[in-house]
Amino acid sequence: MTVEPTPPVASPTRTVLGSEPAGAVTRLATALGMTLEGAVRAPGDPGYAEALPGFDLSVAQRPALVVHAATADDVARTVRGAAANGLGVVVRATGHGAPAAGPRDLLLDTSRLDRVEIDPVARSATVGAGVTWQAVLDAGAPHGLGGLCGSSPHVGVVGYTLGGGLGPLARTFGFAADHVRSLDVVTPAGEVLTATPTRHPELFWALRGGGAAFGVVTAMTFDLFSLPTVRAGALWFDVADAAPVLHRWRELTTGLPDDVSTSVARLNLPPLPDLPEPLRGRAVLTVRYARHGDGPDTLVDELRAVATPVLDAVGDLPYERLGEIHADPEDPLPILEGGTTLTSLPAAAVDALLAAVPPGSPVLMAELRLLGGAIARPPTTPNAVGGRDAAFSLFVLALGAPDEPPDGEHAVREVDAAMAPWATGAALLNFAGKRDPRSSARVRTGFGAETYARLVELRQRNDPRGVLDPSARWSAIRPGSAA
Template structure:
């Protein structure tokens, strides 16, 4: 049970040294400060602290501890899953420090830094971060939740390449966390993400990648069966330096989209390779010939253009999502997905995606972590807009999609799991270990997810 917070609270003195804005509901700028990318939720915390330093974060956590409130942290709000009622919300977007060390191939990034800034800064030194499909996502939250992108099969999860973390734990103390300092917390944060500490910065490895051969192939939605069955047999044959996914997309009538795609139901095959252009073109032949092609954007590209592969939305929008890992992708699995997502299914879901995993994603890093989903060969994720025509159908259709593939399901990455209880993602042993770390560093549940 959380305690309502007011400006007259006896513990408000704890916040006097905070340099950033401290706002209550009704204060000017409150709504703008708490807004997140996922517009399906309208955050209404009891207090928001716009942190500008780690000191601000620590003060907010100490205040919450004194008042009995919970604490949540938010950088971009891509992972927003509730209205945050009764909490102290720490917004970290002002923690935007970024330093690239080309000699050691690392980047130290503040909790508010988006991948776009890291991609651009690293590129100046011929390096790249292990970011995801959208560079607009916050680097820290993505990394701690087991994020993986176009370089994942070659290099592993972003969490596998975290060198250290600077955090504030639930007691309000600032700590440096790495393999030697608080190693149990270091293990848990990298993959466990929630309810452990508020991260203020992290240092991650960069990789020597400057270009890709990549992009997407759009096929008509009426060819979904042919494309998905081709993709399920083709994708597992690809080398580890190649990544691919395929998505059934119901595109909006957005003038920014090319005319052949605007407002259409299409199948989008995504592809990236760090190999040669000639090899990539040879590997792509089955995907290109699976069905008629509407648009083909695949070609040589600098890594800085990585957003163009998936072309994820860049403006805030309401959405709900759910997903799972898959042990295998057989004909029955694909048919189960098509029955709930193709043109004749009655689906209102904006996207249903299958992603090839494996490669380095299946292997533990040199310093093990709590990332889940290493046993999954593929992942499935559905996303819908719970607003407008058909929006009320989104929750049940997401549930039906993941239920339909249960015979082939296994734990997948946390970031792709969507809403709901995530406890079953980990083995009983790792679940117990995570619980023990949370009890040690947050016995009151101040940071509980």
């Protein structure tokens, strides 16, 4: 059943630069340059152009200033300075999912906040805003501990977690946001505080799943788990075997135990030398698999009996190599993407998905992730994560501008339309795609009317001037704008 999106409400109003924007920016750059430990760059300065690109090369960046923060105090001074001069603040660490920064914005780069501390006794990690998951995996490995990393270990820990965080072991442990202990935050007013279940609990609730619209998180402490190894990997099948394999996968996911997480993707792979030779330039179906603890590998054994994989990479995997399951791209590229969640996956939905992504399609990936298990259960400390009641998540990706094929966007929409009969009308925050009215409505629907209204009220109360221009996915919380 399709759920109607929550109606948009009025957006906070930001007072922008007045009659002397260039002079105000120059004065702000000078003031920040004299007080920050990090670096400030304006258009025309050495290093300004090189500082702009993030992971998604289709996002054009034209900020009035780029600030590379070296400390939390740098972040606070930057936010206060931007607010005083009518500039918005766009925050970026790795650039995965970062929005565009325009000439009325300041691009705040937090990648230098790279502290990683592992507490093996408390089984926790404390990381700065610029830390990627691979750094956490490597630091935890000597202790046999790991955090709830996403499919790509090269994504920033903080941004991923604030958006919910749906990783390869999510059915066993839940969302990454469910296991956050504390957040060091700079508010839109430039105040530095720590949010926990008992200190600033409303902010703690909103940031975990509602995202960065409520403050700039400079550090985060979260749970680690005993994860020296997992039984994990991927089976890669030729597209000729896609139908029988995907139909059998659908059948096997019914009643799957919580200790098994799995996803499946139809991929049209380019002929890249980084890919294993059997996969280069090939149309394939890949089944991703991760099992925590002892137990039979029934799902992969059954699929091996359906067809012989082109490549079989399921086995005992050291947890710090978790990224090998999905083998997501590491190098920057332009991206077109879209996502939704599904109520179910009947046989007709499998046929519709495969028909919508034929070999040669501009769609590089159409992925289904099995939800349920711990994903569907509320955490001990409530948070704003939405979409827990869905059965599957659908995510579609193609190349964006400037490399976008002429019908790339149309092809992504075709997959979306093909799966519409089974769609919820919602999307998980990290899988909604770039900001447009459709993805914005889906994010709002995913939150549900009560949670969305609560987030909007807090957003307007905390940031009435609209200082924070959050990433594309958070802007659904900035009412009236598109995600």
